[in-house]
Amino acid sequence: MQTRQVELVVMRFDPEKDREPWFQEYTVPCQEDWAVLDALNYVKENIDTALNYRWSCHMMVCGSCGMMVNGEPSLTCKTFIRDLPDKIRVEALENFPIERDLVVVLDDVMQKLQQVQPYLIRKDEPPPEDVEYQQSRAALAKFKQLTLCINCMCCYSACPQYGLDSNFIGPAALALAHRYNLDSRDQGKSQRLDILADHDGVWECSFVGACSEVCPKSVDPAAAIQQMKIDGAIEYWKQKLGFPGGGS
């Protein structure tokens, strides 16, 4: 298999030694089918064992390996060398504190995922334990795309609003809330509304759409947030006017 010499320019940072991040260059003989992650693994195995980054599945589903590649938030296992120039800059995801090298601190987004109550909320009793809910294919299709989020956090890195104000709940967590709101088995929409319609919720989004552009799974959080704004407004008036069914 053919190889190509690539200059990998990698962000380094050790809080025990460094006051700010710096860059280190590695020359990597890349095979033609490699992703950026494979090049990093080559460095780790053969050049510099002290380089640090997260990865696991190498099949676009665990969400560990989100990084900036030539300035774009990217899942490095699905960002291929063949699509990139001979000089590749790899940095920690933007908008996050750097923990070490390419590893970012995820506390804030982990807390936000929890905050939106991403689980089925029922007011009525669920069916008996051996009986499933019936859910039509059309009902599943309403929210299915939103279930595909792998929490790689590329969307937070791309989001200008989150960059300005990290109180903003942000794309992945809002999309997750919407996923449950749209699930025909869920009755928690009004309960989530307090959080989502709060000043750090959907109204903070300035609809730049950068989140959806970088999403490696085509989840389209931007569209979800716009739908939630409409839903939120309708819900608000329903509750205000005391319409029956408001809040379910």
Place this chain on the structure above:
Amino acid sequence: MQHIRADVVIVGAGGAGLRAAIAIAESDPDVEVALISKVYPMRSHTCAAVGGAAGVKRPDDSLGLHFDDTVSGGDWLCDQDVVEYFVEQAPRELVQLEHWGCPWSRDEDGSVSVRAFGGMQKKRTWYAADKSGFHILNTLFQTSLQFPSIKRYDEFFALDLLHEDNHARGVVAMEMRSGLFFHFSGKSVIMATGGAGRIFPFTTNGAIKTGDGMAMAYRAGVPLKDMEFVQYHPTGLPGTGILLTEGCRGEGGVLINKNGYRYLQDYDMGPETPLGEPVFKSMELGPRDRLSQAFWHEQKKGNTVETAWGDCVLMDMRHLGAQKILERLPLVHELALSYVGVDMIKEPVPVRPVVHYMMGGIASNIDAETPMAGLFAIGETACGSLNGANRLGSNSLTELLVFGKRAAAAAAAFAADSNSPADESAMSVQAEAVVARVRGLLQQTEGTESIAGIRREMMSSLEEGAGIYRDEEGTEAACKKIAELQVRTAAIEVHDKSNVFNTDLQSMLELQNMLDVAECVAEAAHARRESRGAHQRLDYTERDDEHYLKHSLSFRQAGERPRIGWLDVTITRSQPGVRDYSGDKN
């Protein structure tokens, strides 16, 4: 060292660990759970499971049939009491996930859909497109967020068990962010750390699957059971080892050799079935061990296709059509396109067998109890003997749920009944010794060996000596090689001396864990002089029930090769018989 006390300490937050944590939290919110994981829960390797989870669903199916398929699929090395409990609980657990919001794929009438899978005589595999494990894991993780009694310790790397008088008392773990060590005390401990596919060079397993829990238990004197049984999945993408799910064949994909011939009919899995009309338990729906072995023979005969990544056979899906492929197998379609540049709608995809799953693991029973009091084990890290000598595809996701829940009940009961408090000072001394071991690794300078170098040698010695086919000489060579590597690791220098997210140190610790697991795989493969399921010996080609209808147990002996013991198989109603994967009977 910071000391954290909990009632139940769970190590591993994949499908099994999360299911156990939720079960404990639901049954009693006053039971404190410490859930330790070396990665954020949604990164756990459960996410990579593709095809689905087995549980009887349709009226033409029965628990008895699921039992029979599992026991014959496991070549009668399953403990049948475990299988009986499993098939009975499976449907309820899958409905439970549905009640928690799992986005299962649906039939026209709105009920959950099931698909065909290898070795199963009925459609009983529940699936969520081709991201079943991903959806199960995320449903469990998201559901777990509502329980305040579950305290998570994400990115804490568990180092060793604390124990006294064969009684588990907790674990020591290192927080990756700070490099600080934590002493976790638990009245009971559940190991749910997943498998160890990374001991082999070519595997579907993610980087995190380094057998940490197995090695921790083994070092604490707990035997590992049936470690010689390593499952090769027949259809991995060459190069990366990415899995192309059995669902591909369940939906009607076929395997052909370089002549376009459906070669499985030559290996007792014929007659050839019509294209696009798969027949249960025959041809492409044969079990994984048989299909992987058939590849080995085709390769010997020169019938494989040469590719840039080595010899392959071809999986042909073209007759399924674009719509079915994109609706049922969208991830697989994308993976093949991205990683080997093949659009399966238009061309057959090159595939080859790839290490996928460890049937063996920490010796455990129907209650997930291990031989150590207070230590429980579930999921791939355990060997509760559901899977015997060969796991059927889609049984393992359900296993996480059924035995995650059962272990939760057993571990919580053990914690509630515990009336022999730990010797705290002795446990602290033990914890300090673990810390000293790890600090010692950082202090080593001027190493002559490398982590990557030893790891490569370990992988290739296992592939050569304990791969799809084995023999006396090859397994002996692998045993010797692993023993040699155990010694040579002492000469590795960990170059990164930082306390913060030090993956150089983590890789070193994982390598030590992998070598411990590897020595058991090689030794048990050497000791079992018969062929059964995934363990095939060229020098002992037949199953030998007279001598080997037994589980192997690998016991650690410091500084020496492991000692192998044997344990009877539990048989309730199915005497060993012939595994029949010819389509004729249907």
